[in-house]
Amino acid sequence: MNTSIILLLLLVLAAFSYFFGRKRALAVSNGNRGVNKLHSLPGYYGNLVVVWCLLPSLIALMLWSFFSPTFISQNVISSLPAEIQNADPTKVNLFMNRVESMAKAGAIDPTTDPAQQEAARRYMELQANSNLIKAVLVFAIAGLGMFWAFRKIAPNYRARNQVEKVIVGIMIFCASIAIVTTLGIILSVLFESLRFFQTIPLTEFLFGTHWSPQTAIRTDQVGGSGSFGAIPLFAGTLLISVIALAIAVPVGLMSAIYLSEYASKRVRAWVKPGLEILAGIPTVVYGFFAALTVAPFIRTIGESIGLTVASESALAAGLVMGVMIIPFMSSLSDDVINAVPQAMRDGSYGMGATRSETIKQVILPAALPGIVGAFLLAASRAIGETMIVVMAAGLSANLTANPLEAVTTVTVQIVTLLTGDQEFDSPKTLAAFALGLTLFVLTLILNIFALRIVRKYREQYE
Template identity: 60%
Template structure:
């Protein structure tokens, strides 16, 4: 019996509780909805709250904690010679046991010493799964019977359901807030450890980025170099190229869809344009590396220019294509929000449609358009896969779009690849870079929100 099957059974039984709650409410009122305090739907949801919500919550908590508890029980039952191993060796041993227990390593090919431990792990896991089935089903059935017993024509089911929904919304919003706080604190604490070892001014204004830490003191480059200016310069160069592509195309697309396109055509063009936002960034990276980068190199060579195989121009062009929907969709919404009375007044004064767009609509929508551009720019700053595959890892200070550059996000990913110990400046540098990127994007978002707020105050 698997946990996925239990999850499906819990959902089906919760649906059954919903139907039983509706039927019992109608039966208690003699089949007349007017005899009930609330609609039959609320009585059904009330039963679901009593039976489905506790059992599914128990299911989630049990599944989340099950592996850790089984691991501890198995580890405590190890022979004394295994318990005396070092912490890293014991962790590796338990990982091998889990691989055998989950079938990643066949039992016949496993170390004979690990087979009884893996069998014990499997038995405990089976006992835990069986107990979860029993407890979850008993809790669901008991909750269903309790919910059905409370149903009566005078019962205020709608009030109870809305109270639970309100508490769920409060819990979700609180969880989101605490998640954000946790992310910020993790960045701040780890970045503080980095700045305790590396001077902050050197990091922010240094011109050389070479975070490799040598093993021997006499090795070349043993001190490392953590000047992040080359990464900041590469990030801004690629983002600027992307905005040069995305802003004109996105803005003109928004103007066309909002002012010129017939409704039938708009119904097709707008979703087709927004499909670009749903394409995975790794697909854009493939397109940049296999199509755009070779094309840029061949075109530059035909003009007598020296173009790197991986260039800022190739990455910026593809990134600009990727963020076109951000500019076009937001700008389209802002343009459509301009009051029709402004258009009618302009036409009444004899202005043409193009003159109305240039002198009335766009100036009125300019703050919102500026906010959409800033949000798109912050999106460009955080892109990783396109830069990895089309611009490379070279941390150069250059304004030449034909040269190879790198960005902050690329080196964050590079620094954290593989098994890392979070006690060296090399690894902690990723958190310092992440903190700087977080502060910059947060500032851009605040600027965009302030622009929108000022726009609303001006045009209300």
């Protein structure tokens, strides 16, 4: 019996448990008229039985499915002839891979090594046993759980409190998934970065002004010594993000103010979704728009007024990225501006304030925390954006403040470092982790800084 059938049957069982639990609750309260004698509503008793039926059995199913392949492999390996067992671990692994694939396909290839065929047969047998035990175990636990909960149903049993506790537990579990994942990412990035910093000194990475991560295959190769100064990358990221935000923040904020304070309902109903379409365009589309339309355009204009413009420029990437993040800024700001209570506006208008005075002096200060939040989201989009930069701003790590030259960003370099063939112990690959870590730390500092600002200037209205 495979896992999906077990799950399906468990669901059926759960439905029955709800039904019987509820019925039992009604029965112990002497029919419908006695319902008010029950501590909880009948449905809670049903849910309690469901919880007892599903929760332990699902945990058992999960544990069994997780550990049984290891046990089976161990068992098969220990039954192998001694000369295979004592061979090189990589060979044992290879052998076991073949055995497993044969066992999973369910057909034993008679042309292979007899030892392998024997092992595959043994594997299949163990697997079948394991599946049977798993099914029996899971249903036994489910049945026991059901029975146990069923027996506990009594008028003064506090089923609601129990069920609510379980729900709180589930919510805590869901909330902790995000935290645990973040922690896991930080740790993995951190350890790889530490390996990188064993080869390349931290100071060179943080303060070096030359980025060319090629490492030599042979020591005598020309230009083979890589250099890992990350300053040009961070400067490029900063340049492009600043250009993008310089477009997106004023445009986004102004359109948010127009939408929430000036636009009629009909205009709003059309313009807001229209703006949000911008957010739905894939960034790769923005990317080729930037590279094929905007960059040549900027180049033509620049040359007509006598400027030298690179065919891939920070300006082109920044402009298009700015357009891309307008909806983040406008939509979120619009929401927070709308959330400012009408009473604030009434109070201001009631004193003879004009619309613009009301917006500047009452609404924007009250909406500030949300606007800063929108800004942060826009900024993190700008910093993290890769596709547009790859296409429109190039890959050359120039240290420049001139937006007409080609630059590259941290995320673009991470992509180029990790695509294609690579070895995971060369500084070239490990540099990606170091870049990732630094970027993470920087955005964290940005967040903390922004939170400080919000706390200082926020005007709370409730």
